[in-house]
Amino acid sequence: MSDPTHLSLAEARDALKSKQLSAVELAQAHIDAIGKSRALNCFITETPEVALAQAQESDARIARGDARPLEGLPLGIKDLYCSKGVRTTAGSRILDDFTPTYESTVSANLLRDGAATLGKLNLDEFAMGSSNETSAFGPVVSPWRRAADPDSKIVPGGSSGGSSSAVAARLCLGATATDTGGSIRQPAAFTGTVGIKPTYGRCSRWGIVAFASSLDQAGPITRTVRDAAIMLRSMAGHDPKDTTSVDAPVPDYEAAVGTSVKGRRIGVPKEYRIDGMSAEIAALWDKGVAWLKDAGAEIVEISLPHTRYALPTYYIIAPAEASSNLARYDGVRYGCREQGRDISEMYEKTRAAGFGPEVRRRIMIGTYVLSAGYYDAYYVRAQKVRSLIKRDFDEAFASGVDAVLTPATPSTAFAQGEKGAADPVEMYLNDVFTVTVNMAGLPGVAVPGGLAANGLPLGLQLIGKAFDEETLFSLAAAIERAAPKIELPQPWWREG
Amino acid sequence: MSVDSATVRRIAHLSRIAIEDSEVERLRGELNAILAFVETLSEVDVEGVEPLTSALPMQMKKRADVVTDGGIADEILANAPLREDHYFVVPKVIE
Numbered sequence A: 001m002s003d004p005t006h007l008s009l010a011e012a013r014d015a016l017k018s019k020q021l022s023a024v025e026l027a028q029a030h031i032d033a034i035g036k037s038r039a040l041n042c043f044i045t046e047t048p049e050v051a052l053a054q055a056q057e058s059d060a061r062i063a064r065g066d067a068r069p070l071e072g073l074p075l076g077i078k079d080l081y082c083s084k085g086v087r088t089t090a091g092s093r094i095l096d097d098f099t100p101t102y103e104s105t106v107s108a109n110l111l112r113d114g115a116a117t118l119g120k121l122n123l124d125e126f127a128m129g130s131s132n133e134t135s136a137f138g139p140v141v142s143p144w145r146r147a148a149d150p151d152s153k154i155v156p157g158g159s160s161g162g163s164s165s166a167v168a169a170r171l172c173l174g175a176t177a178t179d180t181g182g183s184i185r186q187p188a189a190f191t192g193t194v195g196i197k198p199t200y201g202r203c204s205r206w207g208i209v210a211f212a213s214s215l216d217q218a219g220p221i222t223r224t225v226r227d228a229a230i231m232l233r234s235m236a237g238h239d240p241k242d243t244t245s246v247d248a249p250v251p252d253y254e255a256a257v258g259t260s261v262k263g264r265r266i267g268v269p270k271e272y273r274i275d276g277m278s279a280e281i282a283a284l285w286d287k288g289v290a291w292l293k294d295a296g297a298e299i300v301e302i303s304l305p306h307t308r309y310a311l312p313t314y315y316i317i318a319p320a321e322a323s324s325n326l327a328r329y330d331g332v333r334y335g336c337r338e339q340g341r342d343i344s345e346m347y348e349k350t351r352a353a354g355f356g357p358e359v360r361r362r363i364m365i366g367t368y369v370l371s372a373g374y375y376d377a378y379y380v381r382a383q384k385v386r387s388l389i390k391r392d393f394d395e396a397f398a399s400g401v402d403a404v405l406t407p408a409t410p411s412t413a414f415a416q417g418e419k420g421a422a423d424p425v426e427m428y429l430n431d432v433f434t435v436t437v438n439m440a441g442l443p444g445v446a447v448p449g450g451l452a453a454n455g456l457p458l459g460l461q462l463i464g465k466a467f468d469e470e471t472l473f474s475l476a477a478a479i480e481r482a483a484p485k486i487e488l489p490q491p492w493w494r495e496g
Numbered sequence B: 001m002s003v004d005s006a007t008v009r010r011i012a013h014l015s016r017i018a019i020e021d022s023e024v025e026r027l028r029g030e031l032n033a034i035l036a037f038v039e040t041l042s043e044v045d046v047e048g049v050e051p052l053t054s055a056l057p058m059q060m061k062k063r064a065d066v067v068t069d070g071g072i073a074d075e076i077l078a079n080a081p082l083r084e085d086h087y088f089v090v091p092k093v094i095e
Helices: A007-017 A023-036 A050-063 A104-110 A160-168 A185-191 A225-235 A279-294 A307-328 A343-354 A358-368 A374-399 A424-431 A435-440 A471-482 B005-014 B021-042 B073-077
Strands: A044-048 A074-078 A118-119 A176-181 A192-198 A217-222 A265-269 A298-302 A401-408 A443-451 A459-464
Touching: A007 A050, A007 A192, A007 A225, A023 A050, A023 A074, A023 A118, A023 B005, A023 B073, A044 A160, A050 A118, A074 A160, A074 A435, A104 A118, A104 A176, A104 A225, A104 A401, A118 A185, A160 A176, A160 A185, A160 A217, A176 A192, A176 A225, A192 A225, A192 A343, A192 A471, A217 A225, A217 A443, A225 A443, A225 A471, A265 A279, A279 A298, A279 A307, A279 A343, A279 A443, A279 A459, A307 A358, A307 A374, A307 A424, A307 A435, A307 B021, A343 A358, A343 B073, A358 B005, A358 B021, A374 A435, A401 A471, A424 B021, A435 A459, A443 A471, B005 B021
Parallel strands: A074 A118, A074 A176, A265 A298, A265 A401
Antiparallel strands: A044 A118, A176 A217, A192 A217, A192 A443, A401 A459, A443 A459
C-alpha cells in the first residue's frame, strides 16, 4: 500500500480486516510521519514503542480472527487524558513529570477496543485557550497556510490544537479532544477536520484533567464524519466513577452516517447573525442551508434570544469552576514545588511558577467572582442566565426543530501572535458560536464547509438535542457529501 | 464593577498565587477588561429564574457506602515532590 497515513480511519480498519495492510505497517507509517513533522509541535510525548507493541498484538488478534472494533488503528491522545505510565502534562509546567498510575476511562475504552496510541498531543495549558498558544510546551502550528502569505505560522485552534493539527497533517487517524467552550469544534473548523462534542454525560470525565466540570466533555477529532462516529462509539458509555456520566446505551453511531435527512427540520437562529459578521462566514452559512435543503431538509428560522450573553456567562462560570478545580495544584501531592518560608509561601510561589499567564488570570477571575460580596452578583447571576440560555434551546427543540445550523467560528484561523496580545477578550470571541452548546449541555459537531478566499478552511456547526448525536452524524454526513472537497497544501512541514 | 490594585493583591493571595509589584498594574487592566466584558449580564432580567447547577436534569447517582478502593499508598505517593515513608512532606505549618 502506497502511504497508509492517507487512509481514513474507516478505510484503514477495512484494509486491516482484509489483510491488505498490517497493524505494524500502519503504526510504523504514522510513527515515521510524526518523526518528520516535528515542525508542527503536535506531540508533547511520543510513544512509538507503545504503539508498536499494541500493533503487534493487533496483528496477532487479526490473524486469529479476534479483532476488536478499533483493532490496530493508531490514534493520538490529548495530553489532558491521564495515561497510565506515560507522562501527562495538561500543557502546563506545574505538573512537571507527573506520571499517572491509572488510565482515564475514555482512553481505556479506546484501548479496550484495540486502538494503538502514538503519544500525547499538545494543547493550551489546562485547555484554556483558543489558539494553542498558551501551552507551556510551545505553540502548535497548523499544516494549513494562507495562500498569499505562506510564511506566517497559522494556529490550529484550541484548546485541542495538537489533536486538530495532527489529524489534519495525517500524523494519526484520529485523536481524542475535550471541549469546555468550543475546544473540539473550533480547532476542527480551523483545520478542515470533523470534531464532535457529545452531550454532557455521554463520555466519562474520569481521569481527564478537570477545567470546568459542569462544561467539560470528551470527544474525537477525525478527518471524516464516519470516523468521528466510529471513535465516539468506543469513547462513550456509562462509568460508575463519574456521577455525571449517563447510564444509557450507546447507539451504533456509524449506522447513522449516510441515512436520509429528508424531512428533518433545521433551525437557523437569527441571533447568530452577529454584528460585523464577515460576508464570507455569512455566505458559508447560506451554503450550509442550501446543502441541507437540497438533501431534503426543511429550514426554519428560530430565535435563541440569550445568545449574546453566553460568552460573558461562560467567562464567569468556567473560571469559577477552574479556580476550584485547580486548587489541587499546591506542590504537595504531585508536580513541581518551589520552596517557601512557610506552607503558604510555598503554595504561592509554586503556583506562580507553575501556571502560565492565561491560567493565572482565569484562576484570579474565578476567585474574585466566588469571593464574599461578589458571589451573588456574578456567579449566581451567571448561573441564572445559563438557565435562560438552556431554555432558549429547549423551546426551539420543543417547537419541532431536529437540529440547529450555525457557523462554527466567526473567522478562519489566524497567525500566531495576531490575537489577544493586548486584550484577552479578543481571543475569547473565537468561541462565540460554540460556547452556547456547552452552556446547555447539548451535542455539537463541526464539519468542514470549504475554503475561504485566504486558502484556510471554514467550518459549519450543527447542534442537536440532548443524547441525539445520531441526528448530528446524519446531517453532518449530508454536509460532508455536498461541501467542496478541500485539499491540504503540499506537506511543507515534513523534513527529509 | 472594577478592581483596584489592593483588590488585585487580595485576589492573588486568595488564589495562592504570588505576584510581583511590577505585575499589579497589568493584571488590574486585564481583570478589568474581563469584568467589563461580563458586565453586560447585569442587563438580563433574571427575576424568578432558578440558577442552573447541572447541565442536564439528572438525579445524582449514589452507590452503596462501602470501601471500593484502597491499599495503594505507594501509587498515591508516587508523584509527590517530597515524601517520607507514606507521608507527604510539607514546610512547617505550626510555629
